Amino acid sequence: xxxxxEVIIKPLxxxxxxxxxxxxxxxxxxxxxxxxxxxxIKEAVEKLFKVGVTNVNTSIVRGKVTRMGRRMxxxxxxxxxxxxxxxxxxxxxxxxx
Amino acid sequence: xxxxxxxxSPVQVKIDVQVPSDEVAASVKRVLQTVGRxxxxxxxxxxxxxxxxxKRLYGDRINEDVIDDIVPRQLGVAxxxxxxxxxxxxxxxxxxxxxxxxxxxxxxxxxxxxxxxLVTEGVTAEKFRLKVNEALxxxxxxxxxxxxxxxxxxxAPRAVAEGDVVRCELRQVVDDTTEGEPIPQQDxxxxxxxxxxxxxxxxxxxxxxxxxxxxxxxxxxxxxxxEILEHKERVLPQLDDEFAKDVGDYETLADLRAxxxxxxxxxxxxxxxxxxxxxxxxALCEQNPMELPPTLLQKQVDADKKRFASMMSxxxxxxxAEDDEAAGMQRDDAAFNERIxxxxxxxxxRHFLIEDIAQREKLEVTDADVDAWFVxxxxxxxxxxxxxxxxxxxxxxIMDLKGMLxxxxxxxxxxxxxxxxxxxMPSQGDANDSPSDSxxxxx
Numbered sequence: 001x002x003x004x005x006e007v008i009i010k011p012l013x014x015x016x017x018x019x020x021x022x023x024x025x026x027x028x029x030x031x032x033x034x035x036x037x038x039x040x041i042k043e044a045v046e047k048l049f050k051v052g053v054t055n056v057n058t059s060i061v062r063g064k065v066t067r068m069g070r071r072m073x074x075x076x077x078x079x080x081x082x083x084x085x086x087x088x089x090x091x092x093x094x095x096x097x
Numbered sequence: 098x099x100x101x102x103x104x105x106s107p108v109q110v111k112i113d114v115q116v117p118s119d120e121v122a123a124s125v126k127r128v129l130q131t132v133g134r135x136x137x138x139x140x141x142x143x144x145x146x147x148x149x150x151x152k153r154l155y156g157d158r159i160n161e162d163v164i165d166d167i168v169p170r171q172l173g174v175a176x177x178x179x180x181x182x183x184x185x186x187x188x189x190x191x192x193x194x195x196x197x198x199x200x201x202x203x204x205x206x207x208x209x210x211x212x213x214x215l216v217t218e219g220v221t222a223e224k225f226r227l228k229v230n231e232a233l234x235x236x237x238x239x240x241x242x243x244x245x246x247x248x249x250x251x252x253a254p255r256a257v258a259e260g261d262v263v264r265c266e267l268r269q270v271v272d273d274t275t276e277g278e279p280i281p282q283q284d285x286x287x288x289x290x291x292x293x294x295x296x297x298x299x300x301x302x303x304x305x306x307x308x309x310x311x312x313x314x315x316x317x318x319x320x321x322x323x324e325i326l327e328h329k330e331r332v333l334p335q336l337d338d339e340f341a342k343d344v345g346d347y348e349t350l351a352d353l354r355a356x357x358x359x360x361x362x363x364x365x366x367x368x369x370x371x372x373x374x375x376x377x378x379x380a381l382c383e384q385n386p387m388e389l390p391p392t393l394l395q396k397q398v399d400a401d402k403k404r405f406a407s408m409m410s411x412x413x414x415x416x417x418a419e420d421d422e423a424a425g426m427q428r429d430d431a432a433f434n435e436r437i438x439x440x441x442x443x444x445x446x447r448h449f450l451i452e453d454i455a456q457r458e459k460l461e462v463t464d465a466d467v468d469a470w471f472v473x474x475x476x477x478x479x480x481x482x483x484x485x486x487x488x489x490x491x492x493x494x495i496m497d498l499k500g501m502l503x504x505x506x507x508x509x510x511x512x513x514x515x516x517x518x519x520x521x522m523p524s525q526g527d528a529n530d531s532p533s534d535s536x537x538x539x540x
Contacts, residue, residue, distance in 0.1 A: 014138070014140040014150065015140035016141040016142060016145050016146070018140075019147050019150070
C-alpha cells in the first residue's frame with residue numbers, strides 16, 4: 001500500500017498548457033508514481049488538498065533519449081495525471097504559483 | 098484622480114495627486130501586459146505567460162514600472178487641469194504602491210511668476226528726437242571723395258605728406274641690424290584707414306630716395322626698413338553736382354546729401370527703437386518686481402558664463418593664443434559673477450514680464466505676423482522670400498523669431514500706457530552707441 005505522498009510525486013506547475021487546463025477546465029497536473037492507479041490518484045488528491053475530484057486521466061510520458069559524449073542513455077518514463085476538480089474547488093498551492 | 102495645488106512661493110508649486118485604486122489596478126494590468134509580451138519564462142511561449150505568473154516573477158520591477166506609468170500620466174492630467182506649466186524638473190515624493198489601495202504622490206516644481214496687476218503708473222522712459230548731424234554727412238562725403246581721388250605725379254618735388262601715395266620697397270629688419278629679403282614693391286596711401294599709423298609717421302616729411310624704419314604691433318614685434326621709390330599726390334574731386342552724378346543715381350549734391358541723411362536716420366531709428374525698448378522694459382521691470390525661479394535663473398547664469406568663456410577663447414585664438422591656453426580662459430571673480438547674475442536676472446525678469454503682459458492681454462504671435470515679418474525682411478534685405486522662410490522658419494530660430502515678435506507686440510501695447518519723455522539726443526556719438534547688453538563690454 002503506497003502512502004499519499006508516494007502516489008503524488010509533485011505538482012506540475014508553470015507550463016502554458018497546465019495554465020490553460022487549470023483556467024478553462026479546473027484540471028490540475030501532477031507527476032505521479034508510475035504504478036499509481038486512477039483511484040489511488042483520486043484519493044490522494046482529495047485527501048492531500050481537501051478537494052473533490054470528478055475525473056482523472058493519466059498518461060505515460062516516455063523518457064527522452066539522451067547522450068553523454070559517446071554514451072547513449074535514456075531518462076526514465078514517468079506518469080502524468082490530469083485531475084479535474086469539482087466545480088468551485090481549487091488547489092491553493094497552484095494559485096500562489 | 099483628484100489633486101490639490103499648494104503655492105509654496107510665487108514661483109514654487111506643490112501638487113498632491115490621489116490616484117484611485119481602480120486606476121492603479123488598470124495601470125498594473127497595462128504594465129504586466131507590456132512586460133508579458135517580452136518576458137521569456139520556462140514552460141511558456143514568449144508572450145503567453147499569464148499575468149499572475151509575470152507578477153510573481155517580476156514583482157519589484159512591476160511596481161517601479163507601474164509608478165513610471167501612473168505618475169507622468171496622472172501628473173500630466175493634473176497639470177493640464179490645473180493650468181500649471183513647470184519650469185523645472187519636478188521633485189517627487191511617492192507614496193507606497195498597493196494595487197488594492199489608492200496611490201498618492203506629490204510633485205514640487207517651479208512655475209513662472211505672475212503679477213497681481215501690471216503697474217504702468219510712474220513708469221517713464223526717455224525717447225530721443227533724432228537728427229543727423231551735418232558733420233556726419235560731411236564725413237561720409239569726405240570718405241567718398243577720398244575713395245574717388247585721382248592719383249597724379251607731383252608738379253614739383255616736395256616732402257611726403259599725409260594723404261599722399263608712395264611706392265616703397267620694404268625689408269624686415271632681423272636682429273635690429275640685418276635686413277631681410279625685400280618684400281615686392283607696392284603703393285601705400287598714407288591714410289590712417291589704409292596704412293598703419295607707424296608707417297605714416299615714419300614716412301611723412303621724407304623725400305623720394307629717403308629711408309625710414311618703423312615698427313608694427315603693440316610691442317613693436319616687427320620692424321621694417323622702407324625706401325621711398327616714388328611719390329604721388331591724390332587730388333580729391335570737387336564736391337558738386339557732377340560728383341553726385343559720379344557716385345550714384347543722383348541729380349544734385351543736395352540729393353546725395355539727402356540720401357546719406359536718410360540712410361543715417363534709418364540706422365539711428367533702428368538703434369533708438371532698440372534702446373527705447375530696452376529702456377521701457379527696464380523701467381517696467383523696476384516698477385513690477387517679480388520673484389524669479391531660481392533654477393531658470395541659474396540656467397541663464399550658466400549659459401551666459403559659457404557664452405562669455407567661449408567668446409574669450411575665440412578672441413584669444415584670434416589673437417594667436419594656443420588652444421589649451423584659450424580653452425582655459427575662465428573668469429570666476431566676485432565682480433564678474435555679480436555682473437553676470439545681474440544681467441541674467443534682468444533678462445529673465447524681462448522675459449517673464451513680457452510673458453505675463455502677453456497672457457494678461459491675450460497678445461499672441463500668429464502665423465500671419467510671422468509671414469509679414471518674412472515679407473518685410475525679404476524686402477529690406479533683398480534676399481529671396483523662400484530663403485528667408487527656410488532660414489528662419491524652423492527649429493530654434495522660429496522660436497526666437499516668435500519671441501522677438503511677441504516682445505514687439507507687448508512693447509506696442511505698453512508704450513501708450515507709460516510716460517515717454519522726448520529729449521534731444523545728447524550727441525551724435527552717444528546716440529550711435531548701442532546700449533551695453535553684454536558682460537563682455539566691460540569684461
